[in-house]
Amino acid sequence: MKVIKFGGSSLASATQLKKVYKIVVDDPKRKFVVVSAPGKRFAEDVKVTDLLIDCGAKHLLGETATELEQAVLTRYASIADELGLGHEVMERIERDFKELISSDKTNPDRYMDRIKASGEDNNAKLIAAFFRSQGTEAHYVNPQDAGLFVTDEPGSAQVLPESYENLYRLQDRDGIVVFPGFFGYTKDGEISTFSRSGSDITGAIVANGVKAEVYENFTDVDAVYAVNPAIVHKPKEIIELTYREMRELSYAGFSVFHDEALVPAFQAGIPVQIKNTNRPELPGTRVIHRREATNGPVVGIASDGGFCSIYITKYLMNREIGFGRRVLEILEGAGLTYEHMPSGIDDLTIILRENQMDCHTEDTLLDCLKNELSSDEVVIEHKIALVMVVGEAMKHNVGITARAAKALSDAKINIEMINQGSSEVSIMFGVKEESEKKAVRALYNEFFN
Amino acid sequence: MKVIKFGGSSLASATQLKKVYKIVVDDPKRKFVVVSAPGKRFAEDVKVTDLLIDCGAKHLLGETATELEQAVLTRYASIADELGLGHEVMERIERDFKELISSDKTNPDRYMDRIKASGEDNNAKLIAAFFRSQGTEAHYVNPQDAGLFVTDEPGSAQVLPESYENLYRLQDRDGIVVFPGFFGYTKDGEISTFSRSGSDITGAIVANGVKAEVYENFTDVDAVYAVNPAIVHKPKEIIELTYREMRELSYAGFSVFHDEALVPAFQAGIPVQIKNTNRPELPGTRVIHRREATNGPVVGIASDGGFCSIYITKYLMNREIGFGRRVLEILEGAGLTYEHMPSGIDDLTIILRENQMDCHTEDTLLDCLKNELSSDEVVIEHKIALVMVVGEAMKHNVGITARAAKALSDAKINIEMINQGSSEVSIMFGVKEESEKKAVRALYNEFFN
Known part of the structure; x- marks a missing residue:
């Protein structure tokens, strides 16, 4: 049935x-x-x-x-x-x-x-x-x-x-x-x-x-596209992708449909077939649990703007037990959810959606992060876009990161942040919003053209 | 004086x-x-x-x-x-x-x-x-x-x-x-x-x-070297580096001296000159607050083994307010300090030093992370090395990441993790310990030869 x-x-x-x-x-x-x-x-x-x-x-x-x-x-x-x-x-x-x-x-x-x-x-x-x-x-x-x-x-x-x-x-x-x-x-x-x-x-x-x-x-629509058609003209269609790939793509602005809507089907292991009512003869896109066949390590490229980053530096931070936890408590106290928190030795960055912040929240937050944590410096940067390169097969594919970073570099786009390694399904690049479309095009050309 | x-x-x-x-x-x-x-x-x-x-x-x-x-x-x-x-x-x-x-x-x-x-x-x-x-x-x-x-x-x-x-x-x-x-x-x-x-x-x-x-x-020693001489024969000497660069290098195993020993001098803004008693006529290495001149964007490459990673995945994790904070509380409760915590949408990875863990701690920790947080999956991976590419000038230098990732890719080294963006001073690559030396050599060749 x-x-x-x-x-x-x-x-x-x-x-x-x-x-x-x-x-x-x-x-x-x-x-x-x-x-x-x-x-x-x-x-x-x-x-x-x-x-x-x-x-x-x-x-x-x-x-x-x-x-x-x-x-x-x-x-x-x-x-x-x-x-x-x-x-x-x-x-x-x-x-x-x-x-x-x-x-x-x-x-x-x-x-x-x-x-x-x-x-x-x-x-x-x-x-x-x-x-x-x-x-x-x-x-x-x-x-x-x-x-x-x-x-x-x-x-x-x-x-x-x-x-x-x-x-x-x-x-x-x-x-x-x-x-x-x-x-x-x-x-x-x-x-x-x-x-x-x-x-x-x-x-x-x-x-x-x-x-x-x-x-x-x-x-x-005929299918889920490998990239937003508003950014790249006539992009490739995705024949098959996994739930996780779908979710990573949705996260960064893919709007074919809202990935969380699939949760009840996902939980029951039911595949989802996306098709076009106007062209039902086309295969469409199939969302499944696992896939064997792959048309290359990268299945899609997505991006979303509207992020900001808060950079906190404190000498000897990594010796301070509980520092990261206290940062997250301050965020929770301010009712903010964060997206990512890359950390160095003496510094960490919090990436969060800008729409949660108004001037008042921002001032209060910066004040707490600076004074309650005795930080050396707290800097907020606005208008950050996240660009995701998504594909389950990437994990075992040496060189995808190099190709992606080189494509961005050749397009003269500065990488503000890279997040790779937690998700096995994606590499995330943080760039300035003004470079978002350029970055997406550069990555699409690298992996699909 | x-x-x-x-x-x-x-x-x-x-x-x-x-x-x-x-x-x-x-x-x-x-x-x-x-x-x-x-x-x-x-x-x-x-x-x-x-x-x-x-x-x-x-x-x-x-x-x-x-x-x-x-x-x-x-x-x-x-x-x-x-x-x-x-x-x-x-x-x-x-x-x-x-x-x-x-x-x-x-x-x-x-x-x-x-x-x-x-x-x-x-x-x-x-x-x-x-x-x-x-x-x-x-x-x-x-x-x-x-x-x-x-x-x-x-x-x-x-x-x-x-x-x-x-x-x-x-x-x-x-x-x-x-x-x-x-x-x-x-x-x-x-x-x-x-x-x-x-x-x-x-x-x-x-x-x-x-x-x-x-x-x-x-x-x-004549100077601080750009890379561990035990890995690369006769490496370049560093004429000048900042405290932060020194600290990033020390973190990943540079042992010329223990960076925290410098804190009292650092706090007073006093430069540190490292010289060789046996060859005092050589310029040695100067550690300073800021530097203008630079001999390239990368000042040194360091690495250290003995890390492990704990990968936690849970569907819809990023909607769960307080998830990251609870992970850190569990770590604190187990008396463990973590080094990095890259996070995706539905997953996060904790990098920590392996020497803190014994079998008992590991079992308890995995159990807590899985059950208290109702995680879908918790996987621990041992024998991870962190390789750091360090240099203050990297931040404004488009393409360093691409060059580094390409060098690793050309050497057929799989990147388990990248951490870039928090520290403005370094890019960190996680690789398997068995690839550590090869990775360091590949990066040294890319940036210094």
């Missing part, structure tokens, strides 16, 4: 839904279909979820939102109309939506979560109806009925472990199961949504629950 | 003492002479300090040690005799030594410290007498009289801050001050010795106290 999940752009219009139907029925193993809300049909279009958020916000402010409500319903209606579905499904959607809009607003977070979740929920109803209209048995399944229980954290719900056993029973259902992504129910019967990429999370949870042989994730 | 310190091999025989005398009187600024105990005259010779340790140990065991005592006294007597010194000085040394041997043994550490310190103390008396015999006013000064006070930690005494003010008054003494290295006095009037390189420490303390313009450290 396969779990197949479609993203918003794959479900944005009747044309797209016809492709989706074809894909699903093309393989009888595709029994579990997890769906997003209708996404953008064209670049300037508005996603249904965004319409819903505006709509909910207005109602919470006590305003009317007739136009927004109409816009939401029109999206479903135009799809239903074009697909030639009967009135029944739209009547149900309209009735449910009106009821929802006027529901209890005493807890605004819960109200918003209900409104947001309706985007996926109504789409699942509509898609099930469409499949049936095509002569295929398909049923909308409500997450509460299926037993997808989550913590009571609106907007960042976590799945409860018992859900997997409940979902396992979905196998007994007749026909195709159409399941709305993005949300589950608390034990009190309240809707609670996942964080970003919420439909990806639902797909991974369902895949885990039903013990799927593969979790197919259909989106609007 | 200059403080000039001579090591044991510079003071091992009458021939050596004549060279020393010539060096001292050659520059009227050389007023403060700090001396070690007589060292080896030839490769198989025994240092006076080692004779004294054996001698003290035997007495503590209640045995006699007539031969050892005689050997000690003979060393001084043969020097005194050859230098044509009168009986007076040897009579004093013999009397003092006999008294010392039979002194109170209720505190064995203090007894040993007194015995050990006599090596330097008697040599200072002898050298002062020799200088006077040559017509130069010179006086032995006892550290207690000079106010060199230290903590009550036999074998690892620390200087007390008030000593510097006391020593400042040494300037008022007439003639040349001959000062024994290696020990000071507690406030209770007990002798307490410094750790290894104790005479270097005394020299640095005196230099700080008298505000010397330079601390000249005479030894038996």
